[in-house]
Amino acid sequence: MxxxxxxxxxxxxxxxxxxxxxxxxxxxxxxxxxxxxxxxxxxxxxxxxxxxxxxxxxxxxxxxxxxxxxxxxxxxxxxxxxxxxxxxxxxxxxxxxxxxxxxxxxxxxxxxxxxxxxxxxxxxxxxxxxxxxxxxxxxxxxxxxxxxxxxxxxxxxxxxxxxxxxxxxxxIELVYPDPAGSRTAGQLPTGRPIDVLRSTGREIEASLVDVALPLVVVRAADLGLSGAESPDEIDAASGRAVELEALRREAAVLMGLARSPEETPQAVPKVVCVAEPRDSRLLDGSLVAADDADVLARTMSMGLAHRAVPGTAAMCLAAAAAIPGTLVEAIVRDRRPSERALRIGTPSGVVTAGAVAERQAAETGNGEVRDGVPVVTGASLFRTxxxxxxxxxxxxxxxxxxxx
Known part of the structure; x- marks a missing residue:
């Protein structure tokens, strides 16, 4: 045929x-x-x-x-x-x-x-x-x-x-051997672990990270969320989708993904709201204890809250956890049992993703050589x-x- x-x-x-x-x-x-x-x-x-x-x-x-x-x-x-x-x-x-x-x-x-x-x-x-x-x-x-x-x-x-x-x-194991800068200049497209977004009329701190996927990470609390909400609860909140989209488009310009907010691609960057772990109810009605996750994450995809987490977003969050100063690293700094694996609490359960970061030598102004910011050299995820x-x-x- x-x-x-x-x-x-x-x-x-x-x-x-x-x-x-x-x-x-x-x-x-x-x-x-x-x-x-x-x-x-x-x-x-x-x-x-x-x-x-x-x-x-x-x-x-x-x-x-x-x-x-x-x-x-x-x-x-x-x-x-x-x-x-x-x-x-x-x-x-x-x-x-x-x-x-x-x-x-x-x-x-x-x-x-x-x-x-x-x-x-x-x-x-x-x-x-x-x-x-x-x-x-x-x-x-x-x-x-x-x-x-x-x-x-x-x-x-x-x-x-x-x-x-x-x-x-x-x-099925997916290994990304060179994941940094999937669509931008590098793992931190702006060169900073935290940027300030102002498109909503107030200042919102964000970590703009690009490892396997360009991601805009914001604190759930800064948007009036706990981080444990269901996707339907997030989508139902009046005006939140508009606010998140404005932040996403502003971040896209800062990351070099668009020349103007109006030219921002639909699929990237994605926005993830993160929070410290707490007991949370899953979509199937079961309860996940706070100790079972390192960070709570609620991801926006194409204007709606994701039911779990995109695989590439999970790897990017694991990478962000390894980069000093990011919002994710601040949450998990004293919480993770493993330096490479990150347990992410999503509406569907806990997803584990891994990232390998290596410190590279950096020369200071007076000729000294010190360890620089960790560079993510690999990321991995298991799926079926x-x-x-x-x-x-x-x-x-x-x-x-x-x-x-």
Whole structure:
């Protein structure tokens, strides 16, 4: 069967529906798609059911929230991408408008890249523990994936639990060997561990950090939050979304992601509200004790509170915890049991992410050499993934699709 076929009103495109971590999305082989551009973006939006003024994407495969409105494009790596085995591109599809944002990577769906490639024949590996090297085109960064292969496919059964995902699965380790400066000048784009944002008419301290993902970290208390709220409670507060978006856009300019607040990408930077741990109620009704987490985090994604935490955001928080002077480091300074691992309390449970930071020598003005600010040289995260469906997805056909 060909990669593409058409009826009078519909096109059918080879695809797979994949869960990676706490996200789900449509995965496509690069060879099944038109070239990057307007036609490809329209295909993605149509397949997921955007634009949808009702915010539910009922006429597509999306789920009406950012973690369920995503696409991945996976291709074989050529000589120019050596030593990568696969190349992939992440797209965040807006719900209310027909737009696709490629400004950042998705750590959760990154866990599904190798399972998808094995399932569709883009990659073939012998059974057993395997390592696959990826190149993410959104950030130009490399990702090393460690997983187990069984019967030619990614192992599914296991005892590893991802908070927010029912059941357990086989762990997939994502290692980012050079994560700093994914879209900006470095781990601290402004060179400062704390900046002051003023777009809301008052001064709000923020740590602007870019490790695996550009992140704007603010204190929950500065926004009238405890840090233990549910996503629905955050979203329901009148005016808060507007305030957070204003802060996000101001920070984007400071980080060099946009020339003006109006030009800020939709997907990055993301805003995370952090707080000292306290007993908190999860989405499933269970209680997490304060001692089980090092920091509480509530993440905003595409204008809504995230149900868990994006994988790349978790790694960025772990990195921030290793950089002296950031808001995260101030919270966890005397609390973490491990220097490399950070336990993050999210609405769905405690997520653990790791970061490696090394102090590099710095020369002082009088010629002395001292240890400088720690530089993050690696970050890691464990996820699970599963191919939920493979076949062809229906895409509404536009009149322009018939043009030669």
């Amino acid at each position: 060909s990669a593409q076929s058409a009826t009078a009103a519909t096109r059918w495109i080879d695809a797979a529906f994949v869960r990676g971590g706490t996200s789900k999305g449509l995965f496509f082989a690069e060879r099944a798609l038109p070239p990057p551009g307007e036609q490809r973006d329209a295909l993605f939006a149509g397949a997921l059911g955007s634009p949808d003024p009702f915010g539910r994407q009922l006429d597509g495969m999306g789920g009406g929230i950012s973690s369920l409105s995503k696409v991945m494009v996976v291709g074989e790596a050529g000589a120019a991408h050596a030593p990568a085995d696969l190349v992939y591109t992440f797209g965040q599809v807006a719900v209310g408008v027909a737009a696709v944002d490629y400004s950042g990577n998705c750590g959760n769906l990154s866990a599904g890249v190798v399972p998808f490639a094995l399932h569709t024949g883009l990659l073939s590996l012998p059974d057993g523990p395997r390592t696959v090297r990826l190149l993410n085109t959104n950030t130009g960064k490399r990702v090393v994936v460690n997983l187990v292969v069984e019967d030619g496919e990614a192992a599914v059964a296991g005892d590893f639990v991802v908070p927010g995902v029912a059941g357990a699965g086989s762990p 993934a599963r191919v939920l469906m493979s076949g062809r997805v229906s895409v509404p056909k536009r009149p322009a699709d018939d043009r030669p």
